[in-house]
Amino acid sequence: MEEFMNSIKHAFELTRVFESNLPNMSNQPxxxxxxxxxxxxxxxxxxxxxxxxxxxxxLSQQDQTITPSSFASMLSTHDVAMQYATTSMxxxxxxxxxxxxxxPSDHVRALHENKITDGVNLQELGYKGTLNIDxxxxxxxxxxxxxxxxxxxxxxxxxxxxxxxxxRRNNDSVKKTMMVPAPKVGNTEIPPEDGFTWRKYxxxxxxxxxxxxGYYRCTHQKLYGCQAKKQVQKLDHNSNIFEVTYxxxxxxxxxxxxxxxxxxxxxxxxxxxxxxxxxxxxx
DNA sequence: CTTATTTGACCGAA
DNA sequence: TTCGGTCAAATAAG
Numbered sequence: 489m490e491e492f493m494n495s496i497k498h499a500f501e502l503t504r505v506f507e508s509n510l511p512n513m514s515n516q517p518x519x520x521x522x523x524x525x526x527x528x529x530x531x532x533x534x535x536x537x538x539x540x541x542x543x544x545x546x547l548s549q550q551d552q553t554i555t556p557s558s559f560a561s562m563l564s565t566h567d568v569a570m571q572y573a574t575t576s577m578x579x580x581x582x583x584x585x586x587x588x589x590x591x592p593s594d595h596v597r598a599l600h601e602n603k604i605t606d607g608v609n610l611q612e613l614g615y616k617g618t619l620n621i622d623x624x625x626x627x628x629x630x631x632x633x634x635x636x637x638x639x640x641x642x643x644x645x646x647x648x649x650x651x652x653x654x655x656r657r658n659n660d661s662v663k664k665t666m667m668v669p670a671p672k673v674g675n676t677e678i679p680p681e682d683g684f685t686w687r688k689y690x691x692x693x694x695x696x697x698x699x700x701x702g703y704y705r706c707t708h709q710k711l712y713g714c715q716a717k718k719q720v721q722k723l724d725h726n727s728n729i730f731e732v733t734y735x736x737x738x739x740x741x742x743x744x745x746x747x748x749x750x751x752x753x754x755x756x757x758x759x760x761x762x763x764x765x766x767x768x769x770x771x
Numbered sequence: 772c773t774t775a776t777t778t779g780a781c782c783g784a785a
Numbered sequence: 786t787t788c789g790g791t792c793a794a795a796t797a798a799g
Binding site: 689690692693694695701703705719 | 787788789790791792793
Binding site: 690707 | 776
């Protein structure tokens with residue numbers, strides 16, 4: 489909680505500094521201006537990520553429902569928050585966060601690679617579990633390439649005795665796992681929307697896990713050869729949270745990373761926030 | 772019809 | 786051998 493408060497405070501201070509320096513910056517090259525804007529944006533994104541992590545942790549610790557308003561009232565007990573926003577503004581923003589639930593995976597990847605969200609450690613914050621989450625709040629499992637010269641051709645019709653499998657083709661692909669709160673609205677037990685379209689191709693009971701794991705691949709695998717996949721599984725101790733693992737890159741969309749909006753100052757609450765861009769591949 | 776999901780079989784890795 | 790990821794036939798949905 490304190491970590492989030494510090495980060496959001498820092499973000500607002502950066503904004504203020506940026507604002508006061510703005511007149512001088514007109515003399516600077518555009519590059520400088522852009523860097524400053526990036527700093528402000530990163531600060532807000534980092535704060536938002538911490539907030540999301542907090543929400544997920546609370547959901548996983550106490551198996552009870554946390555509503556946007558209850559969370560907002562929690563925040564409002566901190567004067568740092570109240571310096572900038574009223575409780576109703578916070579509530580409104582919490583509503584947005586609960587509704588959006590998750591950023592598109594490429595956005596998350598961008599956050600990850602830019603090291604925007606640093607210093608969040610779930611275990612320090614008291615998460616009780618076996619998750620191994622790195623300092624960015626995203627568990628990353630990297631698989632090293634196995635030096636195995638296995639030149640298999642493309643899958644031809646098996647037709648006879650053996651069915652050629654291409655299981656471990658991309659051993660160097662990176663897995664990225666994140667915790668996603670389940671949608672509160674709607675009767676859906678289905679994994680939350682993340683901006684991509686997925687097609688389920690399997691489900692498996694996992695040993696030692698309460699809930700099965702679902703296997704999804706990109707719907708456009710056929711048309712575009714998109715190799716993106718994801719696995720979705722509920723946490724054992726809290727069915728309100730999905731563990732979503734992404735693997736492979738989307739090659740089926742072009743306009744990537746539309747990080748929607750970066751609310752500044754009071755407009756942080758206003759509802760212009762992030763119409764989830766449904767990336768539609770051109771035909 | 773086409774397209775998506777379900778679900779047991781299949782296969783490779785450990 | 787077991788386990789987990791994938792395939793694919795059957796089925797459901799539109």
